[in-house]
Amino acid sequence: MDSRGHGRSTRNADPFSYDRMASDVIALMDDLTVSKAAVIGWSDGAIIGLKLVIANPGRVSRLFAFAANSDPSGIYDLSDSRMFENYSQRTRDEYEKLSPTPVEYDDFLEQMEKMWGSQPNITKSDLRNLEHPIWVAAGDHDEIVRRTDTLFIAENIPGAGLLIQPEVSHFSHLQNPHDFTQDLFRFLRAH
Template sequence: MRTLLLSLLFAFVVTSASAQPVPRWMTLPPTPTLPPAVSSGHAPVNGISIWYATFGSGPPVILLHGGLANSNYWGHQVPELAKTHRVIVMDSRGHGRSTRDAQPYGYALMASDVIGLMDFLGVPQAAVVGWSDGAIIGLSMAMTNPQRVSRLFAFAANSDPGGVKDVTKSPVFMEFIARGQKEYEALSATPRDYKKFVDEISTMWATQPNWTARDLAGITVHTWIVDADHDEAIKRENTEFMAGAIPNAGLLLQPEVSHFSMLQAPQQFTDDIRRFLERKWD
């Protein structure tokens, strides 16, 4: 009888443990889709073709996706933001539906692509929301073209390669890279070049950006430095360094999420963007 009770108790403990939900920061929810656009197409920018789409009307806000990804990752945020803003998404050069040329990938070059798209669309100034590489592109824009950026929400950026963790140790990030291949093959004009694409982006990650505290101190755009409390790619100390170096920058850590916060807790992410866009500065 005692043996039977112990066996039942062990089975209950094992079953209960296996039934525990996986923490959301350890998941990679499906990539969403974008809603129907007001306009979309390919813009000739810097000798390449940049895919873009616009939604809603009002003050413009540009959403910039992370490395290896595409604009579809903003599918949860666009419908809500489009209620009050003209939302613009774009696939970075060589990503998604956009093409590239022989120039090496670089954040300054990709920042100039965003400016080029703004010129094409007749947008003199916009708020910028960036994720990972998109956040770094936004920071580059704030440094070189501050008059074009009304405010900057920079999620999961790093100021130099030393601020990045070894993402190969993260099952979630490796799952993202594998997913990226399927999405690249489905969207890209060069669907068989994913390995070359990853190698070249990885070279950029290993060598850029290289911003000092003095560089960041020159940013005059209203900025929030944002990250996840379980980011598997960005070191917390680098996030705090950037927030401390940029004058009057806000620091926000989103709870119980990782580098893929916009998928893991989409409403939380969207609400944070909305609070940022509605923030009043003196």
Template structure:
């Protein structure tokens, strides 16, 4: 007869059920990926700053815009796949990552103009935009103010005014881990590595009042737009995401299951598939 002690010992060697072994995807913050190697990277003199950027692949251009406090490396899981079919352009927004900033206050109009400046520098007449969080806001800003330069906008986890953001999101455990990680990355990449807190304070002042678009401004957008978010986003209120999609004429609404504000890291295959599907649809 097998003793109870042996049975208990054997059970400890069995793998735990998946539900016990790891938290739900939407609670995870997977490691920041790295971008593929490319010979087409460097700094562009744009709008009074030096804007770091990189280009991958060939074909119709697609600009990937990262979220606030982050950097272009966060798109490292999407770029290799999308660059098989498109020319992918990534950049570090002003003051983020490897890019510099000047003394002007942060603002979405200013950062959207930086994107236009980079397109001019690269001699790209128009491009599709895939944006996450602040990057999604920049995509919508471009559709409002520079519609002739944007072919499509995939706006993930964006908001059109500060009321769309969850109060106290910075205290959410997943989001707090992101803020701490972003600080380490800032110190590793920035030309001003010891100024992360000043950087956060400056960005926070922008977040407190911007963007501030009216329903009428959103209704004037004619660029094909897909408004997307994770079904467990800790930062953006679901009703606000639905409002955005309903306010932009012809916009689609995509809610990615089992993921949060960091869906592109938590389930990159799902996220990238939807990006490619959207980009492949007729404009």
């Protein structure tokens, strides 16, 4: 699914939050009468997956969380990042093609930046209470999420798997979709 304000999903003036986006997932699952699901998330989607399993453990059977951070300090300063500038241009182009509000990208980005600057706030205690099959994954050249934060998440979830994919970055699913998909299927078959 597209998160609030992403892709073809709508948004309103309410501030973005990972908790709100996780509640959107639950609302969609309820609408589709899906009682429990395996969750696969990338970047913000991985954070939403963690929020789902923390707040609604009965609704998630397992979680593959690729490139999540636990709090804002878990990401690098991207203000001078040429890579992130290129990514932002790509997201702008896609937003303008897909969004029901195609001329409001700057407002959308401002809402996202406010969220990224103050969230998530996932604690060691939140992670230690999880009992689901979870793989915490990242690219070995992730230029957005600090490896120390990836390790913090994996080390504090009891029994979590840690997967560091070689020769890829935060954008592993685009850089090496074959290996990304094979790892994902390996996780799903194992649980």
